[in-house]
Amino acid sequence: MELTNYLVLSAILFSIGAATVLLRRNAIIVFMGIELMLNASNLAFVTFARMHGDLTGQVIAFFVMVVAAAEVVVGLAIIVSIFRTRRSASVDDANLLKN
Amino acid sequence: MIDAAWLLIAIPLLGAAVLLLAGRRSNAWGHWLGVATSGASFVVAALVLVALLGRDASDRVVDVNLFDWIDAGPLTVEAGLRIDPLSLTFVLLVTFVGTLIHVYSVAYMEHDADRRRFFAYLNLFVAAMLLLVLADSYLLLFVGWEGVGLASYLLIGFWNHVPANATAAKKAFIVNRVADVGMIVALMLMFNTFGALDFSTVLTEAPGISDEGTLTAIALMLLVAACGKSAQFPLQSWLGDAMAGPTPVSALIHAATMVTAGVYLVVRSGPIFTGAPDALLVTAIIGAITLLFGAIVGCAKDDIKKALAASTMSQIGYMMLAAGLGPIGYAFAIFHLITHGFFKAGMFLGAGSVMHGMDDDVNMRHYGALSKFMKITWVTFGLGWLAILGIPPFSGFWSKDKIIESAFAAGEGHGWQPWVFGMVALVGAGITAFYMSRLFFMTFYGDKRWTKDLSDGSELPVRHPHESPALMTWPMIILAVGSAGLGGVLAIGGGFTTWLEPVTGHVAHHDPVLPIPVIVVTTIVLVLIGAFLAWRQYAASAVPLTPPHGTPLTRAARVDLYQDAVNENLFMRPGQYLTRSLVYLDKRVVDGAFMGLAGMLALIGAGVKRMQNGFVRSYAAMMLAGFLVLVVVVLFVWN
Numbered sequence: 001m002e003l004t005n006y007l008v009l010s011a012i013l014f015s016i017g018a019a020t021v022l023l024r025r026n027a028i029i030v031f032m033g034i035e036l037m038l039n040a041s042n043l044a045f046v047t048f049a050r051m052h053g054d055l056t057g058q059v060i061a062f063f064v065m066v067v068a069a070a071e072v073v074v075g076l077a078i079i080v081s082i083f084r085t086r087r088s089a090s091v092d093d094a095n096l097l098k099n
Numbered sequence: 100m101i102d103a104a105w106l107l108i109a110i111p112l113l114g115a116a117v118l119l120l121a122g123r124r125s126n127a128w129g130h131w132l133g134v135a136t137s138g139a140s141f142v143v144a145a146l147v148l149v150a151l152l153g154r155d156a157s158d159r160v161v162d163v164n165l166f167d168w169i170d171a172g173p174l175t176v177e178a179g180l181r182i183d184p185l186s187l188t189f190v191l192l193v194t195f196v197g198t199l200i201h202v203y204s205v206a207y208m209e210h211d212a213d214r215r216r217f218f219a220y221l222n223l224f225v226a227a228m229l230l231l232v233l234a235d236s237y238l239l240l241f242v243g244w245e246g247v248g249l250a251s252y253l254l255i256g257f258w259n260h261v262p263a264n265a266t267a268a269k270k271a272f273i274v275n276r277v278a279d280v281g282m283i284v285a286l287m288l289m290f291n292t293f294g295a296l297d298f299s300t301v302l303t304e305a306p307g308i309s310d311e312g313t314l315t316a317i318a319l320m321l322l323v324a325a326c327g328k329s330a331q332f333p334l335q336s337w338l339g340d341a342m343a344g345p346t347p348v349s350a351l352i353h354a355a356t357m358v359t360a361g362v363y364l365v366v367r368s369g370p371i372f373t374g375a376p377d378a379l380l381v382t383a384i385i386g387a388i389t390l391l392f393g394a395i396v397g398c399a400k401d402d403i404k405k406a407l408a409a410s411t412m413s414q415i416g417y418m419m420l421a422a423g424l425g426p427i428g429y430a431f432a433i434f435h436l437i438t439h440g441f442f443k444a445g446m447f448l449g450a451g452s453v454m455h456g457m458d459d460d461v462n463m464r465h466y467g468a469l470s471k472f473m474k475i476t477w478v479t480f481g482l483g484w485l486a487i488l489g490i491p492p493f494s495g496f497w498s499k500d501k502i503i504e505s506a507f508a509a510g511e512g513h514g515w516q517p518w519v520f521g522m523v524a525l526v527g528a529g530i531t532a533f534y535m536s537r538l539f540f541m542t543f544y545g546d547k548r549w550t551k552d553l554s555d556g557s558e559l560p561v562r563h564p565h566e567s568p569a570l571m572t573w574p575m576i577i578l579a580v581g582s583a584g585l586g587g588v589l590a591i592g593g594g595f596t597t598w599l600e601p602v603t604g605h606v607a608h609h610d611p612v613l614p615i616p617v618i619v620v621t622t623i624v625l626v627l628i629g630a631f632l633a634w635r636q637y638a639a640s641a642v643p644l645t646p647p648h649g650t651p652l653t654r655a656a657r658v659d660l661y662q663d664a665v666n667e668n669l670f671m672r673p674g675q676y677l678t679r680s681l682v683y684l685d686k687r688v689v690d691g692a693f694m695g696l697a698g699m700l701a702l703i704g705a706g707v708k709r710m711q712n713g714f715v716r717s718y719a720a721m722m723l724a725g726f727l728v729l730v731v732v733v734l735f736v737w738n
Contacts, residue, residue: 022719022720025716095713
């Protein structure tokens with residue numbers, strides 16, 4: 001199987017994730033977009049590791065997963081907290097720092 | 100005693116400091132402190148005089164070093180006092196007349212809430228004037244020079260709640276600043292030429308300078324300074340307005356002492372002027388112009404103080420003329436200065452006394468017949484009047500006559516100079532007699548005009564002219580005695596001229612182009628004609644309450660021969676135009692460049708601010724866009 005296909009899939013997933021982040025208002029969905037982008041990059045890392053016959057890319061993928069897990073914990077906590085205080089999960093409403 | 104001469108300056112300065120710093124606490128006794136410090140200065144001056152008279156005539160120039168003042172590389176100036184016949188003459192005049200005027204002011208300013216401040220300024224003036232005449236270097240003289248300028252400004256504007264008085268003070272100050280530029284340039288030239296500013300170096304080395312142009316430049320610059328301080332043409336415009344100050348100030352500062360500082364400067368710088376005949380000629384010409392200018396203006400003024408101010412200008416013109424005649428005239432300039440100091444101060448005090456009795460009305464057309472009501476003022480003023488007319492044996496005769504004789508001997512008796520200067524001095528004496536008699540007759544003779552109805556149906560306020568209190572009359576009496584006798588006493592055997600010789604030098608006598616008896620008789624005849632004309636017009640016939648339309652010359656003289664208009668159109672307007680153009684340039688070009696730059700930055704900021712819209716998604720989009728740009732750069736441009 002051609003390894004390039006994995007890279008193309010990775011690029012498509014990343015673009016879908018980026019579009020989700022940019023276009024959706026719901027914080028949970030935006031968050032999911034971010035996760036999709038992280039995993040798309042993970043796929044690219046692993047593919048490159050395979051292409052070069054080198055484990056470094058796979059190790060980095062593990063690091064990314066760890067960071068993503070930590071980020072999910074903190075990020076979801078923030079979103080839940082904001083939802084509780086402001087009864088809204090829309091990213092456009094979270095503008096307290098403006099002005 | 101000569102070593103203690105610094106006390107002369109220190110005592111009045113201390114008095115001024117105490118009066119200004121102690122504030123209202125010294126209101127009760129401040130005026131007496133002012134009188135005491137001035138009097139103490141006079142006592143010290145008298146003791147110094149005794150000490151100086153105890154020395155040989157050749158040994159009478161003493162420099163008292165006080166302290167090292169400036170030590171800056173090639174410029175070393177020591178602060179010191181020069182005690183010599185010239186400076187001591189001035190010191191005696193300033194402290195004596197000054198003390199009398201202090202006493203007079205105690206009564207004159209009695210009802211003024213700020214009497215203490217007035218005495219503080221008077222003391223300050225006395226200290227500054229003494230510093231001016233006692234300094235042994237041009238730089239220290241300049242300190243005193245500015246000090247008297249400051250005191251003059253403060254005192255002209257003493258009643259500064261009236262805007263006109265404050266304006267008059269500013270006018271005097273600004274005209275004097277113009278003159279000070281001349282003084283500063285002279286100081287620079289002196290330092291450049293002699294490398295020093297003290298009299299002993301400059302005046303000793305001046306005759307040895309071969310470059311006459313340099314000496315002429317220094318002398319002319321000194322003359323500019325002298326013209327400003329002494330209200331000489333063309334810087335004379337401030338003196339008339341300076342009469343806005345209280346009358347004792349006009350007597351002390353603007354008649355007897357400060358305005359004569361210019362004459363002092365010229366005589367003191369004698370060796371420089373002697374080495375620059377052109378500058379001497381200019382001095383004499385300026386003196387002659389001012390002499391006639393003041394006399395003509397004096398004929399048309401109805402304000403008693405302004406008429407006296409014009410007369411002061413004219414008399415200082417005589418002194419300048421004498422000083423401009425060179426060594427033959429120096430001593431006579433100082434002689435006339437002394438006698439003038441007495442009779443003019445006396446007449447100003449008399450004018451103050453008249454104003455005191457006439458509710459501060461200064462318009463002579465509202466006076467008349469006051470001789471019956473103010474006998475002491477009338478007699479003392481009359482003696483001053485006889486003195487300024489130059490009637491023998493009153494003191495003005497001895498000094499003015501000498502100046503007229505010297506004027507007829509100008510230019511060593513050759514060419515046009517003796518005739519022109521002589522005739523100007525002679526005619527000036529006649530005009531002086533006219534306007535002073537006019538003033539005297541309008542005030543003390545004729546019919547009582549202060550009781551009359553004005554032409555427009557309104558009445559003059561009811562007046563009760565009365566003699567002034569003893570504190571005011573005694574100074575007038577003493578000055579009147581001086582006006583009557585001082586000139587004759589000092590003239591005995593040429594005593595005063597001999598006394599000044601250590602400073603002015605001994606001069607071989609030059610014969611005037613006319614025989615002396617002819618000059619004397621002509622002068623007296625002209626004076627009598629002038630006085631008679633004034634008597635016929637202002638004593639024998641009625642004086643109208645409102646000034647008649649008059650000839651074009653009278654109308655011009657009433658507005659000081661258009662001096663203010665000339666100054667305004669020649670200097671003030673172009674100056675104003677220049678500054679306004681500069682302001683315009685500053686606003687449009689200099690400010691424009693900076694404001695434009697700032698405006699551009701603000702515009703950029705406003706544009707960039709739009710991007711900070713607070714939406715997390717737009718920030719994310721920007722990050723993505725930036726990242727894509729980086730990718731493009733790395734992939735396509737970098738390689």
